[in-house]
Amino acid sequence: MAFLKSCSCFCTNSHGDIDSSNKVYFCLDCDSTMCNSCKTAHERIATLTTHSLINYEEMNSFPTTLLMQAIECHQHHGENREFYCSDHCISFCFTCFLQDHRKCEHSERIDKIANDLNTSVRLEEIINRIEKQQITLKTMHDHKHSNLQALKEERPKLEEEMSAFIEKISSHVLSVIDETGKLLNTEINALEEDMQDIERNIENLERQKKDINKVSTACSYSKTFLFLRETENMLSQNEEKFNNMKSDCNLVKLIVYVSDNMETLLKKITNVTINRTPMNIPSSSNAMIQSAAK
Ligand SMILES: [Zn+2]
Ligand SMILES: [Zn+2]
Ligand SMILES: [Zn+2]
Ligand SMILES: [Zn+2]
Structure with missing residues (x-):
C-alpha cells in the first residue's frame, strides 16, 4: 500500500x-x-x-485483502475475474473464459449481470445469513455458559460427597482393623493364661511327687494307702482337666476369619451403588452442536 x-x-x-x-x-x-x-x-x-x-x-x-481475494482469479495470479458462468457456477478471468467457458451457454461478463442483480436484496439476504449464524453461536455460547455455571456449582457438592464416601470407607476399614486387633488380643491373652495355668499344674505335680515321698516316709501304711488313693483320684481328675486344656488356638481359622472380613469389606465397596438425582445441568451440549451444524 x-x-x-x-x-x-x-x-x-x-x-x-x-x-x-x-x-x-x-x-x-x-x-x-x-x-x-x-x-x-x-x-x-x-x-x-x-x-x-x-x-x-x-x-x-x-x-x-478479502476484497482482492474475491476479485483475483484463482487460476491466474494477477488477473481479475470478469466473467461469471452459471453453467459452472464460478467466476473467472478472461484467460479462463477463453480456455474453459467459451462454449458455455450462460457465460457472461460480470459487469453486465451484476447490474441486473438486485444487489440490495442479495445484501440483505447475506446479512440475514450472517445474523442467523451469529444467533446460533450466541445460543451455543449461552448454553455452554449455563453448562459451565452448573458444573461449577455442582463441583463442591460432588467433592463433598466423595470425601464423605471416603470417610465412610475408612471408618469401616478402621472398625475391621479394630475388631481384628481385639480378636488377636483375646487369643494372645488366652494363650498366656493357658501357659500360666500349665506351669502351675506342673508345679503342683512336682509338689505331689514330694508329698507322696514325705507321707510314705513319715506315716503308717494305712495312711500312705489312703493318701495314694487320694492322689490317684486327683490324677484321674487331672487327665480330664488336661485334655480340655489341649485345645489350641486355631491359627489357620483365625487367619481365614480375618481374610474373610477383608474380602467382605472389599465386596461391599465394589458393590456400592450411588443413587443420584439428575444434576441441574442442561441437556447435552453435543446434541446442540449437532443440530446447529445441520
Ligand atoms: Zn482510480
Ligand atoms: Zn493531487
Ligand atoms: Zn483465470
Ligand atoms: Zn462455463
Whole structure:
C-alpha cells in the first residue's frame, strides 16, 4: 500500500503537502492516494468511473485483502475475474473464459449481470445469513455458559460427597482393623493364661511327687494307702482337666476369619451403588452442536 506522503495519483506533488487527512482519498483500483482536487479530476475521467474510492482514514479498516481475494482469479495470479458462468457456477478471468467457458451457454461478463442483480436484496439476504449464524453461536455460547455455571456449582457438592464416601470407607476399614486387633488380643491373652495355668499344674505335680515321698516316709501304711488313693483320684481328675486344656488356638481359622472380613469389606465397596438425582445441568451440549451444524 502506498505510503502517504503526498498526492500520488495525478498531480505530482503540485498541490503541495497533504494538510488534512480527511481530504485524502485512496483509489483501490489505481492503488493510489489522491488529494481532493485529484479526486475531482479522477471522477471526471469516464474510464475511471467504476473505480472504488475510499477515505484514506478507512484504508486500514477496509477489508482490502478479502476484497482482492474475491476479485483475483484463482487460476491466474494477477488477473481479475470478469466473467461469471452459471453453467459452472464460478467466476473467472478472461484467460479462463477463453480456455474453459467459451462454449458455455450462460457465460457472461460480470459487469453486465451484476447490474441486473438486485444487489440490495442479495445484501440483505447475506446479512440475514450472517445474523442467523451469529444467533446460533450466541445460543451455543449461552448454553455452554449455563453448562459451565452448573458444573461449577455442582463441583463442591460432588467433592463433598466423595470425601464423605471416603470417610465412610475408612471408618469401616478402621472398625475391621479394630475388631481384628481385639480378636488377636483375646487369643494372645488366652494363650498366656493357658501357659500360666500349665506351669502351675506342673508345679503342683512336682509338689505331689514330694508329698507322696514325705507321707510314705513319715506315716503308717494305712495312711500312705489312703493318701495314694487320694492322689490317684486327683490324677484321674487331672487327665480330664488336661485334655480340655489341649485345645489350641486355631491359627489357620483365625487367619481365614480375618481374610474373610477383608474380602467382605472389599465386596461391599465394589458393590456400592450411588443413587443420584439428575444434576441441574442442561441437556447435552453435543446434541446442540449437532443440530446447529445441520
Ligand atoms: Zn482510480
Ligand atoms: Zn493531487
Ligand atoms: Zn483465470
Ligand atoms: Zn462455463
